[in-house]
Amino acid sequence: xxxxPAELKYAKSHEWLRAExxxxxxxGISDHAQELLGDLVFVELPKVGRQVKAGEACxxxxxxxxASDVYAPVNGEIVAVNDALADSPELVNSEPYADGWLFRIKxxxxxxxxxxxxxxxxxxxxxxx
Amino acid sequence: MTLRTPLYEQHIEAGARxxxxxxxxxxxxxGSQIEEHHAVRQAAGMFDVSHMGIVxxxxxxxxxxxxxxxxxxxxxxxxxxxxxxxxxxxxxxxxKDDLIVYRLDDSRFRLVVNAGTxxxxxxxxxxxxxxSVQINERKDLAMLAVxxxxxxxxxxxxxxxxxxxxxxxxxxxxxxxxxxxxxARTGYTGEDGFEMMVPAADIAALWRALLxxxxxxxxxxxxxxxxxxxxxNLYGQDMDETVTPLxxxxxxTVAWKPEERDFIGRAALEEQRxxxxxxxxxxxxxxxxxxxxxxxxxxxxxxxxxxxxxxSFSPTLGLSIALARVPLETGDRCEVxxxxxxxxxxxxxxxxxxxxxxxxxxTATGRPT
Numbered sequence: 001x002x003x004x005p006a007e008l009k010y011a012k013s014h015e016w017l018r019a020e021x022x023x024x025x026x027x028g029i030s031d032h033a034q035e036l037l038g039d040l041v042f043v044e045l046p047k048v049g050r051q052v053k054a055g056e057a058c059x060x061x062x063x064x065x066x067a068s069d070v071y072a073p074v075n076g077e078i079v080a081v082n083d084a085l086a087d088s089p090e091l092v093n094s095e096p097y098a099d100g101w102l103f104r105i106k107x108x109x110x111x112x113x114x115x116x117x118x119x120x121x122x123x124x125x126x127x128x129x
Numbered sequence: 130m131t132l133r134t135p136l137y138e139q140h141i142e143a144g145a146r147x148x149x150x151x152x153x154x155x156x157x158x159x160g161s162q163i164e165e166h167h168a169v170r171q172a173a174g175m176f177d178v179s180h181m182g183i184v185x186x187x188x189x190x191x192x193x194x195x196x197x198x199x200x201x202x203x204x205x206x207x208x209x210x211x212x213x214x215x216x217x218x219x220x221x222x223x224x225k226d227d228l229i230v231y232r233l234d235d236s237r238f239r240l241v242v243n244a245g246t247x248x249x250x251x252x253x254x255x256x257x258x259x260x261s262v263q264i265n266e267r268k269d270l271a272m273l274a275v276x277x278x279x280x281x282x283x284x285x286x287x288x289x290x291x292x293x294x295x296x297x298x299x300x301x302x303x304x305x306x307x308x309x310x311x312x313a314r315t316g317y318t319g320e321d322g323f324e325m326m327v328p329a330a331d332i333a334a335l336w337r338a339l340l341x342x343x344x345x346x347x348x349x350x351x352x353x354x355x356x357x358x359x360x361x362n363l364y365g366q367d368m369d370e371t372v373t374p375l376x377x378x379x380x381x382t383v384a385w386k387p388e389e390r391d392f393i394g395r396a397a398l399e400e401q402r403x404x405x406x407x408x409x410x411x412x413x414x415x416x417x418x419x420x421x422x423x424x425x426x427x428x429x430x431x432x433x434x435x436x437x438x439x440x441s442f443s444p445t446l447g448l449s450i451a452l453a454r455v456p457l458e459t460g461d462r463c464e465v466x467x468x469x470x471x472x473x474x475x476x477x478x479x480x481x482x483x484x485x486x487x488x489x490x491x492t493a494t495g496r497p498t
Contacts, residue, residue: 041442
């Protein structure tokens with residue numbers, strides 16, 4: 001069974017989100033998602049400053065097998081992206097919740113974060129795959 | 130109902146992620162497709178290919194029948210164990226399947242066909258071969274491909290001395306029968322190695338013995354990137370019944386001589402050859418960003434378009450590569466559409482990598498020269 005850290009929030013489409021102390025949120029894909037994709041070889045990240053809507057495709061992760069969209073979990077502005085992934089996309093496989101993060105977003109409305117899935121609810125979604 | 134090969138339990142035990150492939154539950158990888166790929170290029174890996182169809186043909190008319198049904202000529206197989214790669218065509222010259230045919234002796238041949246086309250192939254063959262030819266689908270056999278620079282020594286170590294000499298003496302594209310099994314020096318990776326057809330009841334023991342000597346299980350994922358690097362076509366993707374071998378980089382598999390050999394599809398191929406083949410089949414190396422995949426649009430200077438038929442990331446080159454069907458006038462550069470953006474690519478002649486090494490010149494940064 002894949003790792004689903006209890007302190008994070010999740011989207012059904014397999015993104016995780018962590019509220020940081022500076023008011024921004026870090027977003028990545030879950031351990032379950034990286035396991036399904038297999039070895040990542042290319043990551044396309046959004047431009048910093050882009051306004052995104054919840055559910056909007058804003059990044060692409062490509063494994064040897066296939067390309068997969070990553071969706072913004074909440075409405076907001078992209079404030080940072082993980083440049084290390086340009087040379088080391090495999091970080092998403094090895095450390096999906098740490099150095100393999102994808103982007104940071106400043107949520108328009110902090111209450112939207114609370115509406116995301118808890119770890120327990122996401123674990124149920126993932127095990128149904 | 131998904132079919133399972135006799136190695137299903139071994140795959141689960143080895144940590145495989147199983148996927149459905151042509152109705153079979155098969156391992157796509159055992160943790161890391163890229164590591165499995167490198168293991169085959171640099172050491173030794175093994176693939177369960179028991180889902181493929183093994184079919185034996187016996188009878189004094191078997192040779193004449195297969196000479197009519199295959200675009201390559203089985204009469205070229207002069208000694209027992211000799212093998213060749215061939216396409217089976219429809220009347221329009223379209224590729225019904227690609228396969229390997231082995232001569233077992235004067236009146237016996239063995240075909241190894243794709244899992245997804247097995248039933249269609251058998252129906253086609255049964256209808257067209259002389260009634261005197263016995264067709265025997267060898268469901269009693271399982272098949273393991275052991276590939277890589279160390280595959281040879283790993284496999285040879287499993288045999289008793291007398292049999293070992295026979296296996297060690299095999300040239301590429303030759304096979305020998307060792308008791309109930311057949312060992313062939315063939316494969317689908319661009320590396321040296323063997324394909325072993327053994328009684329289904331014996332294959333788990335063979336798997337364990339190879340595992341004990343350090344041969345790494347490799348899944349369908351690595352099999353696909355290895356064959357793509359080696360410039361080998363995948364049936365159903367790089368060619369199918371709608372295109373001829375001449376449009377698929379497979380003209381070398383068509384035996385035109387002797388001219389009097391009348392094989393199915395010959396008239397259509399001759400007509401296409403005299404009229405001129407409308408497209409070229411080439412390799413592409415991506416210079417822009419992203420990953421090449423099948424079915425992406427290809428554009429050349431002047432605006433004419435083609436299409437990628439297979440594409441992936443090449444672990445050996447560290448770049449993305451593809452096979453593509455492109456306009457005749459294509460030069461050494463083109464563009465490929467990836468998610469709405471046109472990315473530059475270089476046009477090359479496959480293979481991209483074989484025998485552990487890149488066949489494409491690249492700079493230190495990994496960019497093609």
